[in-house]
Amino acid sequence: MEKRFEKILKSIPDDFEELLKALGNKFRFKLGLLIFFNNPLSFAEIVKQFNKDSSYIYNHIKKLELAGIIQNFIRKSNESRKYSFYEITEYGKTILSQFIVDFNKYYKININSNNWNLFYKNTKSELDFFLKGIKNNFRFALFQFLKEKNKLSFTEILRSTNKSKGALASHLKKLEMGGIIQNYFKKTPNTEEYSYYEATNFGEKMISGIFNSYNNYYRGIKNKYDKRTEEKAYNSDYITAGCGNWALPNEKVLGWIKIHSNDVSKIEITPSRNIGRIDFFNHENIENDDGTYSIFINSSNFTYIPFKFYSQIPEGDNSSNFETISINTYDTNKNKVQEVNLKIEIIKPVVKLQVNKKEITKKQGFFEIEISIARGIETRIEGIEIGVENKNGNPINIKTLDKNLSEIQGKIPPEINFNKLIGEFNIVGKGVFVFNFRVIYFDKLKNEYHSKPQRIKIKNYRKFEGCLNYTYNYAEIAAKV
Template identity: 40%
Template sequence: MKENFSKFLKQIPDDFKYTMKALGNEFRFRLILLLLEEESLSLSKLSEILKKKNSLIIGHLKKLESAGIVQNYIHHTTNKRESSFYEITKYGGKMVKTIVNHYNNLNASKRTEEKYLNFLEIPDDVVKILKALSNQFRLSLLLFFLQEQKYSFTEIVGFSEKSKNSIANHLKLMEIAGLIQNFYEKQDTSSYSFYSITNIGKSLISNLNSSYNDYYHYEIEQIDKLESERYVENHFNIFCSSWGLPNETLLGWIEIYDKSINKIEIKFDFDLKINTFFNLDYDHNPEDNIYSFDIVDTINYIPFEFISKIPESNTPINKRTIDVSVFDATHILLQNKTVSIEILRPVVNLEVTKRELSGTSGIFEIKISFLINIHIKIPSIEFKVTDMENRDIRIVVIDKDPTEISQDLRPGIDLENLIGEFNIDKPGIFKIHFRIPYTDAVNNNYYSNEQIIEIGDVESFEGNLNYQYNYENMLEISS
């Protein structure tokens, strides 16, 4: 049984696990229900309705995007970035509606007062179900329960290779959610504790399983006439996250509308890299960065994960493309489409000017400019003094008193590590080097431009550092 369970675990698609994990958060599920109700909303509208900050909502939306549940569209005009809109994907809608319909049907069958899911308040029993399904092991165990009628606690511990305490906690969460039940059964002269999936659990898990499989494999003939006419012109479509950070896991997916498609080729821009195509074997030509695979059976949905390298340019918004071509069995090109994604590179510009007070002292005005509104962390300022041969000079530094900075600062700037004063206790001609290290939300490391100020021939020198933060030309990600 242990081998069967291990084999079974490997057969569960990763994207199915990611979907259930993404749905396991109560706030994210509220957000999804709101989008199901309104169809498409901007980030600012979501923030207004849900009464949460943009930064918090973006974090949840990115998780839903990565799971293929939500997609983002940004409308552009010339040289301007406009509102960003979010909507539920067809795949996401199918999976979420399975849960919603399950709850509504269950509630209606109880002949109680009418009580249907909406984004304003998620009932406790739904929260418990979502939590139970969000864990990979619990989800796998529920799917495994569909294969057999019952398992004893000892059997579950044995084939799962987890500790008794861990198993007990997982089983309790599923039991509280009403997905499994615990009962005692007499065998020989002793009573044993068994677990089995409930009718509610069996219905929900079976329907989720069917919804997932139906979306991947369906008969084109089932599409209604109006949609079929549209699909004649569009053999397929390609979607992906509209923006992302370097090294952030991003999701793309291909929807296939034509059964005559036999082969697909995907060409990624030079600094995009595939992580995986779910449920497909593929060939890769590294020279052209082209991935190709044959289409079999009636697969209609191909999700994939990819990442981007850190753009070499110092441009905050870097457009990258994914080019897809589809071919029939005779290798004739049926259609080609290209989708764009914006890779956002947080850019911090540093400008340092010196105001002399005397020959042996001065004030350095340090202006830090942010070119795009992405959350970053600035742990400190890199500061060193060298002689004209670039040899380091020993100096004495004093931290900046945070109370001396009157300007409101963006989160992520560590004021306690900023230098306030420095002293050079030897004569000579010196160069003072300034640079800002910073990281983004994915923990990519960056540096600002370096500024070097030269100090003339002095016996000693005392400097004071003032900080100014400039947000005037900062680009918004979305509104």
């Protein structure tokens, strides 16, 4: 690989790569436009705009959030009900505004909040191909390389990138279909090369607009606050910081720190217990001392620190768990001058199980199994477990049969996998036995959870047969965050 191309590829910032991935999908771009022109919107309002599954929309929203284009916040309507809202960030406004302006120079459209979808409809095929072209960091580097070299033959590009012919041809075709580069045939003296590639004016304008918006936003943050162009004057604040308001366990969350003073020399970041490792984008001057990250600021041009982290599964039965990221700022005299505490709500679904004995004898019995979801977050219930032990705590073998679908009365909620429901069980033995019932369930990220066990004592004669009937708390199951 040619050193110059390798340098361009390695110089692409991690958070800019996240931006390319976020913008490089036509549905996510439409989603960004919707929020951009109708800011803010609740999750329910967003779902109404698209004929898509809510989990599909949620996954795309999270990618936009990770790229810093939108941000989430929770708004309470009363003491018990919370609603999740999404709004465009200042960074997102900068990127999308420039994108729309540049694209409209080629496709004249008067776009506003009432016809935001018109922009996409009138540029659908051209926009789709362009978005596919920019979503890959290799293709972005390839475009930058072509722009520098003015024009290159296929063989020259192949030699510079170390890609296979098939892979390179595929990348070039995507850039070409997006109108970002163009291919032409020309024979030059003393060479057999006929096919050349070069950047188009459209490609230069669009990609330069995206990259310059990214760079100018970060460089302009300090000046913007010094000029006090926003409502809040930051004359007493050395930094501001933020992150996503809530997340599922093991979900990637984006955070950021903006520096407003040249007097900042060090920033310390300490996450609480259920916040996992923090990764920083393109900043090497960091020390990690037993979970506290120290960032040393050695340049007045360094005004923005993006980072990402993963939330862990909180212990206990609470569905809502608040964690904090403490950020301490120090000046050039090593004095602590500011403390900022970011709060994030780690939400996990909680399934409640209630088991009641009915018509129990020494040989058989019926068990009423009531399942309810205390907080419904795309929960999938994968069945029920039954463990049996004697009075000494030793396990007893149990044989189970699946529930016959024809025996189930009423409609089964979609959250429950009825194929894994136990219908009957039997054990052989004599004495007092303890039954432990629990539900296995997952969230949309496939985190596994277990309900709080329900313990039932049975005095058995020789052989015991049990039958399970199920009821569901529909009101709770239908509840959404």
